[in-house]
Amino acid sequence: xxxxxxxxxxxxxxxxxxxxxxxxxxxxxxxxxxxxxxxxxxxxxxxxxxxxxxxxxxxxxxxxxxxxxxxxxxxxxxxxxxxxxxxxxxxxxxxxxxxxxxxxxxxxxxxxxxxxxxxxxxxxxxxxxxxxxxxxxxxxxxxxxxxxxxxxxxxxxxxxxxxxxxxxxxxxxxxxxxxxxxxxxxxxxxxxxxxxxxxxxxxxxxxxxxxxxxxxxxxxxxxxxxxxxxxxxxxxxxxxxxxxxxxxxxxxxxxxxxxxxxxxxxxxxxxxxxxxxxxxxxxxxxxxxxxxxxxxxxxxxxxxxxxxxxxxxxxxxxxxxxxxxxxxxxxxxxxxxxxxxxxxxxxxxxxxxxxxxxxxxxxxxxxxxxxxxxxxxxxxxxxxxxxxxxxxxxxxxxxxxxxxxxxxxxxxxxxxxxxxxxxxxxxxxxxxxxxxxxxxxxxxxxxxxxxxxxxxxxxxxxxxxxxxxxxxxxxxxxxxxxxxxxxxxx
Amino acid sequence: xxxxxxxxxxxxxxxxxxxxxxxxxxxxxxxxxxxxxxxxxxxxxxxxxxxxxxxxxxxxxxxxxxxxxxxxxxxxxxxxxxxxxxxxxxxxx
Numbered sequence: 001x002x003x004x005x006x007x008x009x010x011x012x013x014x015x016x017x018x019x020x021x022x023x024x025x026x027x028x029x030x031x032x033x034x035x036x037x038x039x040x041x042x043x044x045x046x047x048x049x050x051x052x053x054x055x056x057x058x059x060x061x062x063x064x065x066x067x068x069x070x071x072x073x074x075x076x077x078x079x080x081x082x083x084x085x086x087x088x089x090x091x092x093x094x095x096x097x098x099x100x101x102x103x104x105x106x107x108x109x110x111x112x113x114x115x116x117x118x119x120x121x122x123x124x125x126x127x128x129x130x131x132x133x134x135x136x137x138x139x140x141x142x143x144x145x146x147x148x149x150x151x152x153x154x155x156x157x158x159x160x161x162x163x164x165x166x167x168x169x170x171x172x173x174x175x176x177x178x179x180x181x182x183x184x185x186x187x188x189x190x191x192x193x194x195x196x197x198x199x200x201x202x203x204x205x206x207x208x209x210x211x212x213x214x215x216x217x218x219x220x221x222x223x224x225x226x227x228x229x230x231x232x233x234x235x236x237x238x239x240x241x242x243x244x245x246x247x248x249x250x251x252x253x254x255x256x257x258x259x260x261x262x263x264x265x266x267x268x269x270x271x272x273x274x275x276x277x278x279x280x281x282x283x284x285x286x287x288x289x290x291x292x293x294x295x296x297x298x299x300x301x302x303x304x305x306x307x308x309x310x311x312x313x314x315x316x317x318x319x320x321x322x323x324x325x326x327x328x329x330x331x332x333x334x335x336x337x338x339x340x341x342x343x344x345x346x347x348x349x350x351x352x353x354x355x356x357x358x359x360x361x362x363x364x365x366x367x368x369x370x371x372x373x374x375x376x377x378x379x380x381x382x383x384x385x386x387x388x389x390x391x392x393x394x395x396x397x398x399x400x401x402x403x404x405x406x407x408x409x410x411x412x413x414x415x416x417x418x419x420x421x422x423x424x425x426x427x428x429x430x431x432x433x434x435x436x437x438x439x440x441x442x443x444x445x446x447x448x449x450x451x452x453x454x455x456x457x458x459x460x461x462x463x464x465x466x467x468x469x470x471x472x473x474x475x476x477x478x479x480x481x482x483x484x485x486x487x488x489x490x
Numbered sequence: 491x492x493x494x495x496x497x498x499x500x501x502x503x504x505x506x507x508x509x510x511x512x513x514x515x516x517x518x519x520x521x522x523x524x525x526x527x528x529x530x531x532x533x534x535x536x537x538x539x540x541x542x543x544x545x546x547x548x549x550x551x552x553x554x555x556x557x558x559x560x561x562x563x564x565x566x567x568x569x570x571x572x573x574x575x576x577x578x579x580x581x582x583x
Contacts, residue, residue: 200528200560201560203534203535203538203560204538204558204560204563205535205558206555206556206558207559229535233558234555234558235556439517443516446531451531451534452534454531
């Protein structure tokens with residue numbers, strides 16, 4: 001196993017003057033400078049007992065902090081700076097972080113002399129980082145990623161989508177996600193130039209397109225929501241992106257109509273659809289050769305190197321080849337050892353079959369005779385909205401805790417422009433002023449949840465529709481809500 | 491630019507403040523209290539497109555793609571400039 005940060009330090013030793021990173025604050029770092037900053041910081045944090053929380057922003061300092069933790073052999077826990085304080089505090093405590101790194105002072109680090117030092121080699125089973133994701137009970141859960149897990153992904157990605165020192169990589173996804181693992185460790189390991197897309201530019205497709213053009217970006221890995229926005233209300237079709245050679249997307253389904261439009265706007269760019277939950281990173285890959293036909297679903301492709309994909313049927317059997325349908329399960333070096341301090345969750349998420357330990361993704365899939373996989377849907381309350389993974393139960397638990405709420409159900413309603421829009425149906429408790437309750441509930445969510453988990457609308461109802469067994473019928477509920485869908489969807 | 495006291499501009503800024511407040515589920519006072527719209531909770535890429543499209547429908551104008559940039563969405567006033575440049579001050583039918 002080659003640790004994921006070793007490639008970067010090797011490039012920094014070979015070509016210290018090569019540009020490594022630009023960020024939105026106009027901060028440009030060479031490989032030599034980034035390595036120096038990471039080493040000085042590693043020496044400062046060395047000896048910390050426990051994990052280190054890194055408050056994650058789209059800044060060079062966040063990248064330096066990740067590299068410093070890896071160098072010091074201390075697992076890092078990225079915490080989105082934009083999260084409500086309460087959720088940030090929860091993560092820092094839940095991960096028993098001994099230290100919080102926020103707003104690393106790069107100038108101070110660059111001004112400090114760096115002692116050459118011996119750095120310990122991580123063992124494959126050592127934690128590299130912990131990524132937090134939405135949990136179904138109202139508390140986020142930490143997914144432990146070992147050095148072996150991360151190295152398995154990076155080794156595959158280096159072969160499948162290799163980068164060169166002349167390549168320029170746009171880092172669009174927030175750094176606390178699993179998408180930028182490709183940008184950071186494959187990119188820096190190859191000596192490529194990384195360009196952190198400023199948060200403001202990432203909000204505006206026209207500005208994002210200009211950024212890609214001006215930086216002569218060759219590689220972009222982003223969620224479909226962001227990519228389809230690039231052709232909506234922008235001049236991308238006229239202006240093009242002549243340098244962009246490769247686009248990777250993951251995180252949600254790219255609907256065929258916007259994907260076809262996106263591909264026609266960029267006829268010289270190769271595109272691949274990647275699939276994998278945060279517990280495994282990418283496990284399947286599909287090269288999209290031509291704009292897809294409307295009303296089809298693009299495949300997620302076939303398993304990546306070192307990964308076994310099974311389809312688990314209701315009788316508990318796991319099919320490893322041939323035509324089959326079932327829950328997609330994954331075995332291989334990429335699979336997380338489990339959730340931090342949540343053995344019961346880990347046990348429920350894993351299943352043993354034959355000699356292998358499989359992670360149950362909860363995604364339903366079909367495999368064709370030739371081995372190509374396609375997703376069919378979910379078997380639980382996990383949804384994707386704007387490329388983010390969200391447990392509806394997490395939002396429901398937060399709303400149910402509000403004193404004026406009797407019962408609540410959150411549903412994801414397909415939206416033609418986005419993947420899903422979240423709607424909360426709330427039955428108020430006792431007499432309340434309705435016009436005051438909706439803003440109060442939205443504020444309640446905003447104070448506790450990431451912005452993408454705050455419902456687009458809160459509907460106040462007298463009761464929730466139920467199924468024959470007394471469970472809330474989400475299907476009936478979606479039909480009952482007064483939702484302005486713009487263009488009517490299926 | 492039209493002076494801030496003109497009735498058209500007031501109608502324009504009021505409709506902007508109201509649209510942003512309505513979409514984010516906050517009060518118009520909350521909108522005006524922040525230094526920039528980007529400090530408002532939930533003012534993300536989706537909210538930006540929704541705000542723009544609602545205002546375009548309301549004022550029956552279309553903003554050019556190359557004007558949909560961060561500078562235009564900084565404040566209620568900068569949005570008013572954006573919309574009036576697109577013809578919103580011509581008045582609504």
